[in-house]
Amino acid sequence: MAAIKAVVFDFDGTVSTLRAGWEEIMRPFMYESIVGNSKLSEEQVEALVREIDEYIDQSTGIQTVYQMRWLTATVKEKAWNNLVLDEWEYKAIYNERLLERVEQRIKLLSEGKLKAEDYLIKGAVAFIQELHSRGIEMYVASGTDHPDVVREAEVLGIAPYITEIAGAPVGKAECSKEKVLQDLIRDKGLSGQELAVIGDGKVEIALGKEAGGISLGLASDEEKREGLNTVKQKRLEAAGADWISGDFGNRGEWLAQLGL
Structure with a gap:
């Protein structure tokens, strides 16, 4: 060797x-982007949640914009939401939500309320x-x-x-x-x-x-x-x-x- x-x-x-829990932000964001104001049946909700979870699991580690590319394609495919954004627009919204959490954590570090080891x-x-x-x-x-x-x-x-x-x-x-x-x-x-x-x-x-x-x-x-x-x-x-x-x-x- x-x-x-x-x-x-x-x-x-x-x-x-520092970004732990990003899935908790991406999951509802993808769901609301795909569904829009449509009323889904219980079966449709369950199937969609499963589809989103499976995608997040298998795409972990790839660049965020590729995950958002999937989101754009899925919004178009399901056609429940008339508002279809492109991958970069979705990424900007998701990043903004995620960075709110990250910034809070960095603030706690800078104030000495937490130590680097905590993250x-x-x-x-x-x-x-x-x-x-x-x-x-x-x-x-x-x-x-x-x-x-x-x-x-x-x-x-x-x-x-x-x-x-x-x-x-x-x-x-x-x-x-x-x-x-x-x-x-x-x-x-x-x-x-x-x-x-x-x-x-x-x-x-x-x-x-x-x-x-x-x-x-x-x-x-x-x-x-x-x-x-x-x-x-x-x-x-x-x-x-x-x-x-x-x-x-x-x-x-x-x-x-x-x-x-």
Whole structure:
């Protein structure tokens, strides 16, 4: 096994929980956008809620604008709501609602009412510091808008250890996770075996495997910030993760998985 030289982390749900609960905002937003003022039968409501839940589950980790593209297509397809917005308009509304929650959390941090650890997966900082001390380059790749990821990484105190942070380019539908991996292989001449990808979504796990790297799953319970989330665990297993843990408290095991 080649020595690991670079690790790509997903951010939300893998390191940070500042955006924990985003599903609770996306779910009702999608429902109201699709239904509009229409009166649905109980069966229709149940079927739609199930369809939205299934989509959110399988799309976790992709860029938000792609999720909103699905929303636009579904609003058109169901034809219950005459008001059909495009993906960017839906994204703007959803982001505004989500950022209200994020801003409240950042405010509590800035006022000293909460500490950074309250929004970090257990052991994440110590693990990142350990990798940094061993000269491992670390990258953060996220489907969240780039300026927001940078700011949140700074607020949580991990930015100084990260070689590069890559969020979704504002106003463009591009997969930043894919780009980071491609750039590492092409620009830095790293072979896939020198790369590891760590994340809680199937998107980054699949990208890591495609790149020939090691894909390690983080099946985090975002509320407790420690322990295994079995729903995520199954999703990560299905995506082909090489190994799965619930948090970074077991630092020695993580290092062993990286061959360090």
